[in-house]
Amino acid sequence: MTLPLGVQSSQPNMVCKLNKSLYGLKQASRQWFAKLSTFLISLGYKQSHHDHSLFTKIHNSKFTALLIYVDDLILAGNDNNEIISVKNHLDAQFKIKDLGTLKYFLGLEVARNHKGITLCQRKYALDLLFDTGFLHSKPVPTPMVKHINLHDQDSTLFHDPLLYRQLVGRLLYITNTRPDLSFATQQLSQFMTNPTTRHHQALTRVLRYIKNSLGQGLLYPTTSTIQIKGFTDSDRASCPTTRRSISGFCMFFGDSLVSWKSKKHPTVSRSSSEAEYRALTIASCKVPYKEPAILYCDNDSARYIAANVVFHERTKHIEIGCHIAREHLQNKLYHLLPIHTHEQTADILTKALEPSSFYYLLPMLGVYASAG
Structure with missing residues (x-):
């Protein structure tokens, strides 16, 4: 460490000690987040292990969530008293500005009507x-x-x-x-x-x-069943260079899409059954297991492999790690159900489709189109 340019010192080998972080320094964002998170934890909030910028508080049936991006915060929950209370605490500690109902955040536009919330x-x-x-x-x-x-x-x-x-x-x-x-x-x-x-x-x-499709986005309806359901699909050997498969899954909380992914497999699958089974394994790891969820798969062989421990010898080459889908199914953590290929919502995440099929699956994916 050395003294900044222009600083004169009568003693050699002297450096500056940072007593307070200043805006614009590299340490500023880390120091600010450490102070803010410590303050929220002191109010009874718990920091998420999956997303460190998310803090939640549960009291009986009341739930409050607080999301942080630098010095912008989003508050949501079903406990109005807690929301008002944490606003007052934050204002007393940091002097915040309440911008009211969320409408725009980091490029995301939020709108509300009688049907639900649209993003x-x-x-x-x-x-x-x-x-x-x-x-x-x-x-x-x-x-x-x-x-x-x-x-x-x-x-x-x-x-x-x-x-x-x-x-x-x-x-x-x-x-x-x-x-x-x-x-x-x-x-x-x-x-x-x-x-x-x-x-x-x-x-x-x-x-x-x-x-x-400028105004296209996601709709989260106000009325929906409390059920976790997911769709999983795979397109075998679709990569012309590596011959690896593309898998896709989409997870719904009721009728609201909450998680989705399109991903190339890390290894080559020897059969369509193996490719579908790998996609099923990836999707089964994304389900919270408080109550049995529902997973839809349009491949009969993949469902048989997951349900039958002693399925034919051609499945022995599949890595042991992939059989976590079978283990979760045997523990009744989810129900595996068949679905027709034309109704497979995750199909839109694995391949390019004709316009007729594409627009047939879009509403099933929770995507809405507004005039744009």
Whole structure:
């Protein structure tokens, strides 16, 4: 450690001691969060182990949640007295400003009506299209063309790989309220190192699709059954380069979509049954097990493997770690039910679909479209 430039000292080897963190220093954000979290814990809040910026408090049947982003806080819950109380404590300690009912937060637009709460990123999408010059582009009905096969060396290298990475990064953020973009973004994010012109063309199609669905987002209805249910699906050997499968799952709390993912498998699956079984394992680990949940799978073999301990020898090559789905099913932590392929909601997370199938599954995914 050395003295800052311009500081004169009569004694050699002297340094400054930081007694109070100042805004703008590297230590400032850490010190601020440490002070704020310590204060919230003293009020009886518990910090989440999954997201350290989330604090919750449960008292009898009352629940309060507090989410932090630097110095912006969101309060939610069914205990109005607790919400008023924690506001008063925060104001006494830090001098806060109450902005009222949540309408906009980090690019997320929140709206309420008699049907429920809607989340979308319309302004974020408009800014993305404006910055890329696609605000007046011709819209397309789907984010990707069916049967498109992107791979590492399918055309010449794109002239500006940094621009490609920046655009994919912005697409990743918009998937917070747009699960319909998850598969396309997952495909494009594989080529961040050396994108080609064909990859960039596929990216521009996603932008044109966003132009076609600016106000699209998620609807969380006011009336819904209290039941955890999920859909899991896989598209075997869909990657032309590695021949790995793409799995997708979506988890619902009643009719509200709360979790989803489109992901390439880390290993090659030898059969469609193995690919579906791996996807089932990933989904089964995402379910909170206070009450039995429901998982839907459209592959008979994968369901048989999960239900039958001594299923035929062709399953012996599947790693032991994958059989956690079977263990959870035997412990009655969830019920595994069949579903027709055309009704498989997670299908939209594993492959590019025709417009008819795509728009048939969108409402089932909890995605709504508003005039935009």
